[in-house]
Amino acid sequence: xxxxxxxxxxxxxxxxxxxxxxxxxxxxxxxxxxxxxxxxxxxxxxxxxxxxxxxxxxxxxxxxxxxxxxxxxxxxxxxxxxxxxxxxxxxxxxxxxxxxxxxxxxxxxxxxxxxxxxxxxxxxxxxxxxxxxxxxxxxxxxxxxxxxxxxxxxxxxxxxxxxxxxxxxxxxxxxxxxxxxxxxxxxxxxxxxxxxxxxxxxxxxxxxxxxxxxxxxxxxxxxxxxxxxxxxxxxxxxxxxxxxxxxxxxxxxxxxxxxxxxxxxxxxxxxxxxxxxxxxxxxxxxxxxxxxxxxxxxxxxxxxxxxxxxxxxxxxxxxxxxxxxxxxxxxxxxxxxxxxxxxxxxxxxxxxxxxxxxxxxxxxxxxxxxxxxxxxxxxxxxxxxxxxxxxxxxxxxxxxxxx
Amino acid sequence: xxxxxxxxxxxxxxxxxxxxxxxxxxxxxxxxxxxxxxxxxxxxxxxxxxxxxxxxxxxxxxxxxxxxxxxxxxxxxxxxxxxxxxxxxxxxxxxxxxxxxxxxxxxxxxxxxxxxxxxxxxxxxxxxxxxxxxxxxxxxxxxxxxxxxxxxxxxxxxxxxxxxxxxxxxxxxxxxxxxxxxxxxxxxxxxxxxxxxxxxxxxxxxxxxxxxxxxxxxxxxxxxxxxxxxxxxxxxxxxxxxxxxxxxxxxxxxxxxxxxxxxxxxxxxxxxxxxxxxxxxxxxxxxxxxxxxxxxxxxxxxxxxxxxxxxxxxxxxxxxxxxxxxxxxxxxxxxxxxxxxxxxxxxxxxxxxxxxxxxxxxxxxxxxxxxxxxxxxxxxxxxxxxxxxxxxxxxxxxxxxxxxxxxxxxxxxxxxxxxxxxxxxxxxxx
Numbered sequence: 001x002x003x004x005x006x007x008x009x010x011x012x013x014x015x016x017x018x019x020x021x022x023x024x025x026x027x028x029x030x031x032x033x034x035x036x037x038x039x040x041x042x043x044x045x046x047x048x049x050x051x052x053x054x055x056x057x058x059x060x061x062x063x064x065x066x067x068x069x070x071x072x073x074x075x076x077x078x079x080x081x082x083x084x085x086x087x088x089x090x091x092x093x094x095x096x097x098x099x100x101x102x103x104x105x106x107x108x109x110x111x112x113x114x115x116x117x118x119x120x121x122x123x124x125x126x127x128x129x130x131x132x133x134x135x136x137x138x139x140x141x142x143x144x145x146x147x148x149x150x151x152x153x154x155x156x157x158x159x160x161x162x163x164x165x166x167x168x169x170x171x172x173x174x175x176x177x178x179x180x181x182x183x184x185x186x187x188x189x190x191x192x193x194x195x196x197x198x199x200x201x202x203x204x205x206x207x208x209x210x211x212x213x214x215x216x217x218x219x220x221x222x223x224x225x226x227x228x229x230x231x232x233x234x235x236x237x238x239x240x241x242x243x244x245x246x247x248x249x250x251x252x253x254x255x256x257x258x259x260x261x262x263x264x265x266x267x268x269x270x271x272x273x274x275x276x277x278x279x280x281x282x283x284x285x286x287x288x289x290x291x292x293x294x295x296x297x298x299x300x301x302x303x304x305x306x307x308x309x310x311x312x313x314x315x316x317x318x319x320x321x322x323x324x325x326x327x328x329x330x331x332x333x334x335x336x337x338x339x340x341x342x343x344x345x346x347x348x349x350x351x352x353x354x355x356x357x358x359x360x361x362x363x364x365x366x367x368x369x370x371x372x373x374x375x376x377x378x379x380x381x382x383x384x385x386x387x388x389x390x391x392x393x394x395x396x397x398x399x400x401x402x403x
Numbered sequence: 404x405x406x407x408x409x410x411x412x413x414x415x416x417x418x419x420x421x422x423x424x425x426x427x428x429x430x431x432x433x434x435x436x437x438x439x440x441x442x443x444x445x446x447x448x449x450x451x452x453x454x455x456x457x458x459x460x461x462x463x464x465x466x467x468x469x470x471x472x473x474x475x476x477x478x479x480x481x482x483x484x485x486x487x488x489x490x491x492x493x494x495x496x497x498x499x500x501x502x503x504x505x506x507x508x509x510x511x512x513x514x515x516x517x518x519x520x521x522x523x524x525x526x527x528x529x530x531x532x533x534x535x536x537x538x539x540x541x542x543x544x545x546x547x548x549x550x551x552x553x554x555x556x557x558x559x560x561x562x563x564x565x566x567x568x569x570x571x572x573x574x575x576x577x578x579x580x581x582x583x584x585x586x587x588x589x590x591x592x593x594x595x596x597x598x599x600x601x602x603x604x605x606x607x608x609x610x611x612x613x614x615x616x617x618x619x620x621x622x623x624x625x626x627x628x629x630x631x632x633x634x635x636x637x638x639x640x641x642x643x644x645x646x647x648x649x650x651x652x653x654x655x656x657x658x659x660x661x662x663x664x665x666x667x668x669x670x671x672x673x674x675x676x677x678x679x680x681x682x683x684x685x686x687x688x689x690x691x692x693x694x695x696x697x698x699x700x701x702x703x704x705x706x707x708x709x710x711x712x713x714x715x716x717x718x719x720x721x722x723x724x725x726x727x728x729x730x731x732x733x734x735x736x737x738x739x740x741x742x743x744x745x746x747x748x749x750x751x752x753x754x755x756x757x758x759x760x761x762x763x764x765x766x767x768x769x770x771x772x773x774x775x776x777x778x779x780x781x782x783x784x785x786x787x788x789x790x791x792x793x794x795x796x797x798x799x800x801x802x803x804x805x806x807x808x809x810x811x812x813x814x815x816x817x818x819x820x821x822x823x824x825x826x827x828x829x830x831x832x833x
Contacts, residue, residue: 141601141642148605182803184583185574189806223810244806319812326815
């Protein structure tokens with residue numbers, strides 16, 4: 001397993017003697033309990049940071065969290081605190097802004113309005129209008145402005161009110177964000193975080209329901225991560241801000257109200273690692289973002305039918321964590337990819353290629369990739385439902401794959 | 404040289420011809436700060452030759468209540484000292500000779516691709532950049548060699564970069580259109596027009612942030628954004644004018660209006676060709692200046708840069724200038740009227756400065772020739788250095804893709820890919 005040191009200068013050797021202890025992942029589904037790994041936190045920046053990894057996750061029973069998950073009792077005697085996903089993002093953001101005065105936010109309605117999904121609520125009052133900057137509606141230019149600010153020493157977080165709006169900033173993201181470190185011969189770094197909600201929501205219409213991860217994945221020089229739970233949202237936000245690379249953090253419109261319990265202690269996750277959601281033996285299901293919940297709902301059905309799926313939330317859309325994925329493929333020999341991207345040229349397509357290239361000998365069956373239909377997301381609720389992958393389709397696919 | 408007092412009549416809007424009797428003392432004096440309007444039509448030879456020594460242009464003042472008419476202040480009535488004059492001369496000669504050397508090297512097959520030369524526009528680069536401190540930022544376009552040189556990037560590093568060698572300022576990875584220097588605060592070098600303006604706005608924002616949020620004393624870096632007339636029809640230009648004026652960012656937008664965007668004449672592309680007018684529409688002063696006259700540019704630059712440094716906000720400066728060569732070395736330059744080219748060749752900024760220095764006894768022929776020789780030697784040395792420098796090795800291929808190479812991810816064996824010493828040679832694996 002790779003050692004996980006956040007933000008070390010790249011010249012530091014990675015040595016196994018620096019491994020830290022983490023709770024072993026439960027080996028069977030029935031033994032799962034929600035345990036929280038205590039992470040030693042260091043309030044100041046130091047070369048050695050401990051980060052939690054492979055925290056055994058509770059089974060999330062809802063496909064989409066629209067109400068608080070009350071199936072697992074959260075008593076006040078449990079460690080950590082409960083919050084919603086957007087609050088977790090805000091917490092991570094606020095902690096990083098307190099820690100480093102060069103961290104700033106810019107975007108439309110992030111300041112006085114508090115963010116259209118309330119991720120930056122209260123931050124402008126606390127940090128001032130210049131640190132939480134309300135920009136005019138000029139995505140291409142304020143993204144470029146963020147990049148220029150990053151080149152000259154700041155660490156901006158650029159919010160796209162909806163990920164789809166970042167299409168207007170594609171020029172800056174592709175040409176400047178991704179490329180400037182390289183074309184300048186390594187002289188300038190661009191430690192920006194570009195974040196925003198994307199994905200198919202509730203009848204938001206085609207243009208507000210876009211999945212930009214497929215468009216950005218070819219850009220060399222950027223990293224892409226997708227958060228799916230309050231725990232990994234906060235951890236990935238912090239990791240993205242601390243990273244010296246430009247990172248695009250994909251959030252999902254329907255996941256902002258997910259409630260979960262997260263540690264009180266400070267923790268930072270790895271940007272390059274995938275998350276084991278549910279270990280299993282029969283089939284590897286790779287997913288990310290909202291589809292994780294559809295997969296987990298399908299997993300309930302599958303377990304009742306006697307299957308034992310292994311669910312991995314890949315989290316890192318670029319680069320792929322081929323180690324976690326590979327280990328799983330070598331164990332189960334069957335892969336199902338469930339994603340919300342379009343069929344053509346999506347993350348699933350790249351992942352299929354990567355797995356086939358690297359682990360072809362370990363596969364007993366061709367990889368099955370379930371993606372959204374290649375259609376502009378329709379407004380009508382019924383049509384919209386058929387655009388994205390539903391749990392029933394996942395169950396069918398697993399049954400077919402495991403024959 | 405012929406006075407830059409030629410008037411072109413525009414059919415649509417005639418200039419308010421105030422031939423004021425209270426002309427500044429040195430109305431025919433090279434370097435006096437007449438802001439005048441130029442309306443461009445295909446030049447008719449007769450019209451051009453009608454300029455006479457006695458006539459002056461009708462002064463049209465920039466439309467802004469912030470810009471005041473500048474009176475010549477120095478007691479000696481000269482705009483520069485001898486030292487300053489020599490510095491300006493050397494910088495312009497460096498720019499000119501360097502670009503000529505580039506052309507030579509290109510045709511000898513030492514550099515490839517798109518190379519855009521700056522001949523004729525040296526007054527803008529020298530006039531502005533020589534007023535900057537080292538900490539100030541410059542953002543340019545693909546026509547960036549001379550901006551890099553004026554900002555202080557050594558000629559050998561620029562030449563090396565053009566040759567694609569590992570000793571270039573960007574390790575050979577950027578090329579002609581992507582000159583960067585962290586040491587000299589040159590933030591590029593951008594291939595798409597307009598792309599650099601938001602980056603410049605960001606650098607100015609950074610400066611303001613350091614002053615107001617981080618409370619760093621003396622954080623008053625100014626950013627200069629250079630771009631052309633074609634860019635002034637691009638959305639990023641307007642978006643950044645808005646943001647810079649809104650937040651009073653310490654930035655100066657310098658338009659190098661050389662009338663041509665490859666083969667598209669500025670007049671054919673722009674509904675209102677007077678670019679300086681667009682400044683006041685956003686709440687900042689808009690100034691038009693003769694960009695073939697380095698002293699005039701200097702005066703305007705001084706005011707704009709000091710305004711920005713004081714925290715009063717951005718300025719839009721339109722410099723009327725001209726490129727003597729084609730858009731790039733691949734451009735046959737057949738569209739432009741030879742008479743237009745001849746006219747501007749007669750307004751060569753280097754010739755003009757030379758004349759000023761001689762006329763005012765600031766420098767002698769020998770001194771200037773010595774500078775010429777010095778620059779020639781410098782450039783010969785730069786070419787030699789570039790020739791002898793090594794080409795980038797394969798191991799350099801992926802070195803600078805990420806600032807933190809962990810971004811290449813974790814390989815199937817569980818180790819980060821960057822732990823493999825050979826990974827920078829390229830794996831094309833995800």
